[in-house]
Amino acid sequence: MASGFILTTTIFLPLVFTVVIFFLPKENIKGIKLVALSGSIVTFLVSLFLFFGYDAAIGGFQFLHKVTWIGSLNISYFVGIDGMSLLLILLTTFLTPLALLGTWNSIEKQLKGYSIMVLLLEVGMIGVFASLDLFLFYIFWEAMLIPMYFIIGVWGGPNRVYAAVKFFLFTLFGSVLMLVAIIWLGYFASTVPGGQFTTNLFDLYRIAPLLPVNLQMWMFAAFGLSFAIKVPVWPLHTWLPDAHVEAPTAGSVILAGVLLKMGTYGFIRFNLPLFADASLRAMPFMCLLAVIGIVYGALVAMVQTDMKKLVAYSSVSHMGFVMLGIFSMTEEGLQGAIIQMINHGLSTGALFLLVGMIYDRTHTRSIADYGGVAKLMPVYATFLMIISFSSIGLPGLNGFVGEFLVMLGSFKSTLLDNRWFAVVAGLGVIFSAVYMLWMYQRVMMGPVRSDGLYGGHHLTDLTKREIAVLVPIVLFVVWIGVYPKTFLSKSAPLVKHTVEQMESVKRGSPIRFAGSLQCNLESK
């Protein structure tokens, strides 16, 4: 139980710092910034304990912490992590300080509220990845909308109100139906022999094979809709470009870096193991949507004139890969999906930071306003080059590992049994090279503008602070590209177990998805 406290501490540590900020005077801008940054860094350091403490050899859920919360409804505060949530929590705690530092001078109004919102958002995100009770999960999932809504709406661009409201209502639409499904699922648990109403994920895993297939389909749809909006899966992606373009840089980084992953996380954590039959039936359909998303996102990104919008649409394409990996239901595909979530978080997060950095200097994001920037900002050009390659999937960098595994998985998947998905997804990789390199060429190459002004401003190369933000990301980009095993090994037990379960369901003799969990419950 003691180890569970580390997890709980990680979740609520940013909350402690928001309270500190709350009591700081509004004028003490430096103090607020420092408290927010140190808060997020301390949270990252604490989360490292999770990384080194998690024993992938045992697998399953570790760092469990359970406290009865609402006894009469059998709801408890129940958290714990497995390999996948571990990686995503680390991504969250890693990106938050970088997002704060990367936009150190960009926020000009109401800095206090801004810092509080970013830290609250972090609480919500970590909580989502750690919750093992569906009620708790839902609380974090929804509560997180509020800070993001304010971040877009108060500190965003000119069209921020529209973007914020659209973001909020879109995501809420998905989640309210999930709420009905959660309650229904809990109620179903009370109708099985000896059962009682529960939202405890372990108990639900246990009763999941008893769910009739038609009920599964409804629940898959309700959960799936909520997650698909978050991912976003084509054609539910329309909120994303608006939200990304209007959000301030830190908001975009967190939105792309972490929030989108909550959707794909949800598919792996809930949809596959709880509704296995329905997942198998929906598999070709989901793969189709994923592949459409890959190609559609890439094609739309190609014609964008706004850098931020280009990156936003590239997210639709990249998250399509993650979806394809998940619904290939092979070990390679799922591993690829999980590592691709991390990759996308790193490279798209970095891309948004890079766009934000140049935007802070010129106040324009239009590609046409640039040209020849590489000559004036060589360091910036180098970073943008590395990150672009990472996003394209150049071998040796992280993107390659994820995309390769996903395509391999969907190509050889016997459950899916259709190689065309992988082939079309391969097209997406080519397209991504087109739009990224083309953007790079138009912005970085060519002659310097005749007056040397961009958006009416002179360009200066990256400051030490900005380099300090980008270096850690590049480090991980290379690390994952060269030696992904550090990270893949953490999620391997979960992936192996999920695939075994799927195959057993297909064979008609389902094993329940709790096997590897139970031993840990007892051992911890």
Place this chain on the structure above:
Amino acid sequence: MNSYLNDLVANAPVMIVTMTVLVAMLVEAVRKTRPVAIYYVSMIGLAFAAVFAITNLTVEGTSFGGMLLHGGYANFFGALFCFVSFFTIILSRNYFERQKYHRGEFYILLLFATIGMMLIASANDLIIVFLGIELMSVCLYVLAGFMRTKERANEAALKYFLLGAFATGFLLYGIALIYGAVGTTNLTMIRNVFAVVSTNILFVIGAGFLLIGLAFKAAAVPFHMWAPDVYEGAPTPVTAFMSTGAKAAAFAAFITLFIRTFDFIGGQVNELLAVLAAASMILGNIVAIAQSNVKRMLAYSSIAHAGYMLVGIATGTLDGQVGVMFYLAAYAVMNLGAFAIISLVEHEGDQNLLLDDYAGLSYSQPLLAVLMAIFMFALAGVPPFAGFFGKYYIFLAAIKAKMVWLAIIGVLTSLVSAYYYLRLVVFMFFREGRANIETPPSRIVLTMVVVSALLVLLLGLFPSIIIQTAQRYF
């Protein structure tokens, strides 16, 4: 004589408020020019009654020859009504002093209405239900038109009175029919013979009439017509009181009659309730979108909330009852808080009530804006605030009662409601504007609003506080 005294003591919360109102009337007679004295007397009386009610939540029984319930269920609502009344009184002094309309009789009427509400919750006889509702309603008619020099207030009061009298007719006729069918108005006896009489057509029609009368008091569709005009025309503290206290009283009667006494589960009466619930949720939420006046918007939102609570009533189960009781408490704190802020922002003569008048409030009054945002998110049902758990429990009850369609309508309409609640947040935080208030809020009102915001959070995070109490009374 001795047992009579015991009965009085057992019903102490009601009796304390009654004594308070008598004292208040004497004070009013002696010190006509200083309504502040009555203000203090009322607050002290209500506080005592609330404390007594809360400390006696576990004892239960009947008194006055089986006419009244005491303890338990009655005290749960007694405490709630005292809280609502207490809050309203604090709000009213601030409001009426600014409007230069401070009168002592206001508090007396408010206390009488509170007694009526408490009687409804303590009723174990249809006659008491009727007495309570009338006592409450008559006072509310007057309160709605309390600022009698204003046209809108007059319109509100007259409209409320005429339609209210109509609803009273239904209520009384329903009671008469039930008496005709069963031969008694005592609820315990009706419950005992329910299985026999439930097929009696007179009885069912009587129950239907009761339903109409109560639906009117609760402002549920299609008996909601009066609500927007009355809520808009009445003084803001009175609107706060009506939308929380009077609604809670109507639902206390709903629970007493349609869950604790009648057992129509799965029958046509409950289906009718379900339809009313669905209609209220849909109409209330959709029409609220079109409003530009904040008070009117919250009037339609209160129709929608009546719909959510009717879902709980329609299930007819313990879960439904507990859900409604929790929802009422949660709704009381969040709606009172919201109306308190409206009354603070409001300028003299019904001015500054439009959404536009809230533009940029977060810049001039950050604390008020943050508190208002909390209430709006809570009303929209976003966790971790109390409104979310209320909806969770009610939808849980609906799904358990195999009314999944009602739960789906419920969540979809609450999505619609998020739009208009958020719109106020948009105005306050995302728009620049010159929103400001006439006089800085008095410290006691601000404290009360902060307390209710904390309660909204507390009930959202630890709903067991209320759930465990409410589960005992079935």
